[in-house]
Amino acid sequence: MNFSNILYQFKKGLSKSREELVNKLNFIFSHSQNKSDFLERLEELLILSDLGTSATLEIISKFNKIDLREYQENDFIFFKEKLKYFLINILNSPPSEINIIKNGLNIIMIVGVNGSGKTSVTGKIAYRLKNKNENILLVPADTFRAAAIQQLKILADQAGVEMINTKEGADPASVVYDGINAAKARGKNIILIDTAGRLHTKINLMNELEKVKRVIQKEADNFSLEILQTIDATMGQNTIEQAKSFKKSLGVTGIVLTKMDGTAKGGIVIAIKKELNIPVKLISWGEKLNNLYDFETNKFIEALLD
The missing domain is CATH 3.40.50.300 (P-loop containing nucleotide triphosphate hydrolases)
Structure with a gap:
C-alpha cells in the first residue's frame, strides 16, 4: 500500500480522534487569555485525550519553554505543527514489523x-x-x-x-x-x-x-x-x-491497537509508548481481512492532527 493510501486509511480510522482533538485545540488557542491559561487548558485536554500524565507533562514543559512573543505573533497552525513535532519525538522509533526469520x-x-x-x-x-x-x-x-x-x-x-x-x-x-x-x-x-x-x-x-x-x-x-x-x-x-x-x-513484544475507528481518544498510542516502551506494531479497524495496517509514527500523527 502506498503512502497516500495508508495516510487516507489512517485519516479515515482516526476521524473521531482528529475532530475531537483539533477542534478543542483550536478553541483553547483562540480563547486562552495568556500563555499560562493556554498551558493549563492544553494540559487538561491532553490528559482527557488519553496521552497519559508522563507524555502530557513532557509536552507542557516543551511548550512552556517557548517565548511569550511567539504566542503573540503566531497562529494556531504554528502551534499545531509544534505539537506534531513534540508527539513525533515521543513516539520516535523506526517502524517495527512482525519478526519473521527465514530459516526456522x-x-x-x-x-x-x-x-x-x-x-x-x-x-x-x-x-x-x-x-x-x-x-x-x-x-x-x-x-x-x-x-x-x-x-x-x-x-x-x-x-x-x-x-x-x-x-x-x-x-x-x-x-x-x-x-x-x-x-x-x-x-x-x-x-x-x-x-x-x-x-x-x-x-x-x-x-x-x-x-x-x-x-x-x-x-x-x-x-x-x-x-x-x-x-x-x-x-x-x-x-x-x-x-x-x-x-x-x-x-x-508488540501491541496491536484495535477499534481505533471507534474512539475519540487516539492519544492512547502515545501513552503506551511513553509508559511501557512496547512498540505499537499494527493498527486494526473495520471487519475486512485487509483492515490491518503497519503503525508508522509520522503518518499516524499527521492523520491525528491534519
Missing part, C-alpha cells in the same frame, strides 16, 4: 483481555502473511469460548490458510503442543496462536498463558516467538495496567 519456525501468539479483538486480528495477520507467500498454520487455543474455534475456522477459510482441529474445552497448552508438531509435519514456517481472552488480574489464567509459552520454548526448534497483545483503543487509560501485567508475565 515463526510463532506468533496473540494475547489480550476479553473483547479486544484477538481472533479477528489473528485472521487479519494470517491473511496478510498468506499474501506474502508465507506457509501458515492457525492454532485455536481459545478453547473456552463456545464460538471461538468456529470463528477462527471461518477466518482461516477466508484467508486461505490451514487450521488444526481441536475441541471445545481442550487444554490450551496441549493444543499448542499439537500445533507445533503439526507445523513441523506439514512444513509450515508460521504458526499463529489465538488465545482466550482473560482479565490481567486473574492470576490462574495468566499462569495458563505462561504455561503455553513454556510449551513453545520446550517443543519448538530454531524458532522465533512474537507475543502480540491486542488493545482495545476505546478503553483508554485502563489498557495501561493491562499491558503492564501482560508484559510482566509474558514479555509482550
Whole structure:
C-alpha cells in the first residue's frame, strides 16, 4: 500500500480522534487569555485525550519553554505543527514489523483481555502473511469460548490458510503442543496462536498463558516467538495496567491497537509508548481481512492532527 493510501486509511480510522482533538485545540488557542491559561487548558485536554500524565507533562514543559512573543505573533497552525513535532519525538522509533526469520519456525501468539479483538486480528495477520507467500498454520487455543474455534475456522477459510482441529474445552497448552508438531509435519514456517481472552488480574489464567509459552520454548526448534497483545483503543487509560501485567508475565513484544475507528481518544498510542516502551506494531479497524495496517509514527500523527 502506498503512502497516500495508508495516510487516507489512517485519516479515515482516526476521524473521531482528529475532530475531537483539533477542534478543542483550536478553541483553547483562540480563547486562552495568556500563555499560562493556554498551558493549563492544553494540559487538561491532553490528559482527557488519553496521552497519559508522563507524555502530557513532557509536552507542557516543551511548550512552556517557548517565548511569550511567539504566542503573540503566531497562529494556531504554528502551534499545531509544534505539537506534531513534540508527539513525533515521543513516539520516535523506526517502524517495527512482525519478526519473521527465514530459516526456522515463526510463532506468533496473540494475547489480550476479553473483547479486544484477538481472533479477528489473528485472521487479519494470517491473511496478510498468506499474501506474502508465507506457509501458515492457525492454532485455536481459545478453547473456552463456545464460538471461538468456529470463528477462527471461518477466518482461516477466508484467508486461505490451514487450521488444526481441536475441541471445545481442550487444554490450551496441549493444543499448542499439537500445533507445533503439526507445523513441523506439514512444513509450515508460521504458526499463529489465538488465545482466550482473560482479565490481567486473574492470576490462574495468566499462569495458563505462561504455561503455553513454556510449551513453545520446550517443543519448538530454531524458532522465533512474537507475543502480540491486542488493545482495545476505546478503553483508554485502563489498557495501561493491562499491558503492564501482560508484559510482566509474558514479555509482550508488540501491541496491536484495535477499534481505533471507534474512539475519540487516539492519544492512547502515545501513552503506551511513553509508559511501557512496547512498540505499537499494527493498527486494526473495520471487519475486512485487509483492515490491518503497519503503525508508522509520522503518518499516524499527521492523520491525528491534519
